[in-house]
Each structure stands twice: as C-alpha cells, then as structure tokens.
Amino acid sequence: xxxxxxxxxxxxxxxxxxxxxxxxxxxxxxxxxxxxxxxxxxxxxxxxxxxxxxxxxxxxxxxxxxxxxxxxxxxxxxxxxxxxxxxxxxxxxxxxxxxxxxxxxxxxxxxxxxxxxxxxxxxxxxxxxxxxxxxxxxxxxxxxxxxxxxxxxxxxxxxxxxxxxxxxxxxxxxxxxxxxxxxxxxxxxxxxxxxxxxxxxxxxxxxxxxxxxxxxxxxxxxxxxxxxxxxxxxxxxxxxxxxxxxxxxxxxxxxxxxxxxxxxxxxxxxxxxxxxxxxxxxxxxxxxxxxxxxxxxxxxxxxxxxxxxxxxxxxxxxxxxxxxxxxxxxxxxxxxxxxxxxxxxxxxxxxxxxxxxxxxxxxxxxxxxxxxxxxxxxxxxxxxxxxxxxxxxxxxx
Numbered sequence: 260x261x262x263x264x265x266x267x268x269x270x271x272x273x274x275x276x277x278x279x280x281x282x283x284x285x286x287x288x289x290x291x292x293x294x295x296x297x298x299x300x301x302x303x304x305x306x307x308x309x310x311x312x313x314x315x316x317x318x319x320x321x322x323x324x325x326x327x328x329x330x331x332x333x334x335x336x337x338x339x340x341x342x343x344x345x346x347x348x349x350x351x352x353x354x355x356x357x358x359x360x361x362x363x364x365x366x367x368x369x370x371x372x373x374x375x376x377x378x379x380x381x382x383x384x385x386x387x388x389x390x391x392x393x394x395x396x397x398x399x400x401x402x403x404x405x406x407x408x409x410x411x412x413x414x415x416x417x418x419x420x421x422x423x424x425x426x427x428x429x430x431x432x433x434x435x436x437x438x439x440x441x442x443x444x445x446x447x448x449x450x451x452x453x454x455x456x457x458x459x460x461x462x463x464x465x466x467x468x469x470x471x472x473x474x475x476x477x478x479x480x481x482x483x484x485x486x487x488x489x490x491x492x493x494x495x496x497x498x499x500x501x502x503x504x505x506x507x508x509x510x511x512x513x514x515x516x517x518x519x520x521x522x523x524x525x526x527x528x529x530x531x532x533x534x535x536x537x538x539x540x541x542x543x544x545x546x547x548x549x550x551x552x553x554x555x556x557x558x559x560x561x562x563x564x565x566x567x568x569x570x571x572x573x574x575x576x577x578x579x580x581x582x583x584x585x586x587x588x589x590x591x592x593x594x595x596x597x598x599x600x601x602x603x604x605x606x607x608x609x610x611x612x613x614x615x616x617x618x619x620x621x622x623x624x625x626x627x628x629x630x631x632x633x634x635x636x637x638x639x640x641x642x643x644x645x646x647x648x649x650x651x652x653x654x655x656x
Contacts, residue, residue: 263435263453263654264426266303269310269400273368277398278303278428279415279650281405282336291339296407296634298343303404303428304371312354313366315397316340316373317354317415319408325381337373345642348373351576355380364395379516383414391418406435407635409650410642420653424645427654435651437631441610442471446571452563452594454479454577455615456501464576467645469513474570476521476563477578478555478590485510485522491544496552521563525556527580527587534584554580555590564597567607573598575611575629576643578619592617592623599628612639619651 280300285292300316307314312606321331334350341348347370354374362372374397377383382390391414395401401423404407408416409431418633419425427435442449449472455461458481468475477485480497487498488506512521523543528550529536540556567573575598584587601607610622612633620626638648 260261263307263432263651264404265432266306266426266429268426269424271307271310271400274400275310275313275315275363275366276400276402277315277419277423278307279317279401279403279405279408279419280428281407282316282333282340283320284336284339286335289335291336294339294343297336297340298523299430299634300340300428301344301431304344307402307428308369308371311368313363313368314371315363316365316371317377317394318374318405319378319383319413319415320376323376323378323416324655325378325384327379331376331379333373333376337376339636340371340373344371345350346371348621351375355397359397377413377415385410386412386418388418389421390414390628391432395419395422398423401425401448401579402428403650403654404635404646405432407638407650409635410638411645412649416650417653420639420650424656425644431654433444433631434633434635437610437633440608440630441574442643446608448473448570449572449574450474450476450570452476452478452573452575452577452579453596454481454591456480456497456575458484458506461577462505462641463644463646464640465509466512468574469509469518470516472518472574473544474515474519474521474566476579478523478559479577479581482522482555482579483552485520486543489522492548493552494546494548494550496546504529509592521566523552523555523621524562525558526552527554527556527590528586529553532581532584532587535586538586553584553587554638555594557589557593560593560597561589563594567597567601570601570607573602573607573609574643575609576613576616576640578615582615582619588619588622588652591619595620595623595625599623599625602630603628612636612643 489502529538580590615637
C-alpha cells in the first residue's frame with residue numbers, strides 16, 4: 260500500500276475537485292511556447308472528468324507578489340489547455356471570493372474550470388488560514404498533481420490538504436513512485452550522476468547521496484573543484500577554490516560509507532568558453548595553464564557507459580559539461596544516450612530531474628527514453644537532498 264491515497268481511492272462523481280497543478284508554463288507575447296506541463300496533466304484531468312467530477316484547476320503563474328498583474332493571468336493558459344484537451348475549459352477571474360464561488364457553482368459533472376492566479380493574493384504564499392478556508396470552500400475534495408511546487412508550504416500545496424480529503428493525482432503518483440524506486444528502495448548497484456557548476460549549491464545533495472548510492476559520478480564545473488582539491492592542475496578552469504576542504508571532506512566521507520566517487524579521467528579543454536572554440540581532449544592531469552576544462556572526455560564517457568552493464572539504478576541531476584555551447588555538449592549527450600539505451604534494453608531504472616538536466620536530455624534527444632524524467636526543479640533537488648516536502652507530507656494517509 261502506498262503512503263498516500265490516489266484517484267483510485269475515491270469516487271469523484273458529482274464532486275467538485277480542487278486540482279492543484281502547475282500551469283506555470285513558458286509564454287511569449289501572450290502565447291504558451293511549451294505545453295509539456297499541460298500535456299502531463301491530461302491523465303489526471305481525464306480520469307476525473309470521465310468519472311463525473313467537476314474539476315477546478317488551481318495554480319500560480321510567475322511572481323506577482325500578491326498583486327494583480329495582467330501579464331500573469333492564467334486566462335491564456337486556460338485557452339491553451341482547452342486546445343490540448345480538445346474541449347471547453349471555463350475561466351474564473353479570481354481564485355477565491357464571489358467570482359470564484361459563482362464559477363464553481365455553475366460547473367456541471369465532467370466540466371473544467373481554471374481559477375485565476377493563486378499568487379494574486381498574499382495569502383497563498385503565506386499559507387494564510389483565511390485564504391486556505393476560502394480556497395477549500397470551493398470544493399469537496401483536494402487533489403495535488405503539482406510535485407514541482409510541493410517543496411513549498413503554501414496554501415494550495417499544504418494548507419488545503421489538511422482541510423479537505425486529499426489525494427495524489429496521476430502525475431504526482433508517477434513522480435513519487437519513480438523517486439521511491441530510485442533512492443528509497445532501489446535495486447542495486449545505484450549510480451548517481453551529478454553535474455552543474457558549483458559544489459556550494461549541491462552540498463546537501465552530495466552529502467545525502469554518498470550515504471545512499473554505490474557510485475557517484477561527478478562532472479561539470481564541480482568536478483574541477485574536486486580535482487583541484489586532490490592537487491590536480493586544472494589550468495584556468497571554473498573552480499571554487501574556497502570549497503577545496505569541503506570537497507576533501509566529501510571524498511573522505513564517501514570512502515567511509517562505501518561510495519565510490521568517479522571523476523573524469525580525460526577532459527575537453529579550450530582557451531576560452533565560446534561556441535566552437537578550438538578544443539582538444541587531454542588526460543585529466545595534462546591541462547595546460549592557459550586552458551580551461553569545459554567537458555568530460557570520451558574516455559570518461561566510455562568508462563561510465565561500460566559500468567552501466569552492472570548498474571541497476573541511475574539517478575541524474577545536472578549536465579557534466581557546458582552543454583549549452585557546442586562542442587562542449589558532447590560528453591553530456593553521449594553519456595545520456597548510453598543511459599537511455601541501457602534503460603530501453605531493460606534492467607536499468609533511470610530517473611533524472613532538475614531544470615538544466617531536462618534541457619540537456621532534451622538536447623541529447625533522449626527525454627522520452629529515460630525511465631522517468633521529472634520536470635520539477637527545486638522539488639526534485641530537495642528530494643535528492645533527503646528533505647521532507649511539505650506538499651507531499653500533507654498527502655500522507
């Protein structure tokens with residue numbers, strides 16, 4: 260039995276269901292430019308409407324800080340959702356108060372309503388009891404399908420869950436199931452791939468992972484700091500020299516907990532970080548003073564890919580090179596393809612997440628070939644750090 264209730268645990272027929280989702284999608288000139296988050300909501304919305312629920316979608320958009328900001332209205336998002344669902348979606352000009360109440364009361368079985376931006380009210384982020392009461396008053400049941408904001412104890416993610424009968428939506432359920440299988444009860448051996456620029460922003464993450472995984476492969480700018488801490492000359496590479504002691508401490512703790520840290524054996528270097536700068540691959544201990552490390556080399560990729568044959572679970576956060584600028588995208592892309600291939604062959608569970616990670620896997624063309632990719636940024640990172648997420652905890656039975 261799961262630790263939380265799902266859509267299969269209640270009959271939604273005739274009930275008004277407050278569905279907390281993430282409609283915070285990229286927009287340009289009033290048009291949605293990437294509807295991925297909306298498409299991922301379809302299974303939950305369909306499961307509810309097909310069984311006769313009256314669905315009220317609640318979400319934030321941007322950071323209006325308690326003010327009504329026209330450009331941050333959810334009305335254009337509601338139109339895009341209607342197009343994706345190929346059906347009518349009503350819109351309420353507020354998320355609480357008379358306008359919201361009237362729109363909610365007008366809903367018939369199987370109909371859908373999008374409420375205006377929650378953050379037009381300060382009560383949302385403050386988790387204000389009066390705001391919670393007003394929001395909960397619109398519905399009979401609460402469903403959270405927004406893992407991406409569940410690390411925030413806001414009115415719509417945490418407060419309402421204590422007032423109404425609460426359930427996890429299909430997207431939330433898939434996310435939590437994938438995360439549980441990846442770190443809480445994984446098939447071993449487990450490898451974590453962690454990249455990104457700085458150790459400082461991922462200290463808690465690294466600290467949690469070394470106690471949970473068998474192998475920790477480190478790339479990106481943070482690998483430079485580890486190499487520097489070990490006395491390797493890294494030329495003029497990006498490096499947090501003030502974190503050298505911290506890096507040495509992580510290496511020592513990993514050794515003590517039986518976690519093998521894997522650092523690059525070869526690297527791609529260039530005199531400057533710019534598109535198509537003249538680059539070459541050298542052994543990690545042969546970086547000239549006037550060069551900078553910008554990617555892992557193919558020798559490192561090949562070694563990691565070979566290791567995948569014995570690995571059962573991979574957790575990935577952060578690119579292992581400066582993937583935004585070619586040719587320094589090759590390491591991340593090739594390693595991502597190797598993980599995707601192993602996942603498709605079966606026998607490997609691959610779970611990835613975080614903003615840059617999603618962009619990097621998309622760039623490599625493997626976004627749909629990993630076992631599960633989380634579009635949540637901060638929530639995914641906090642989960643990797645071992646923190647309790649308020650929105651998830653509130654759903655516990």
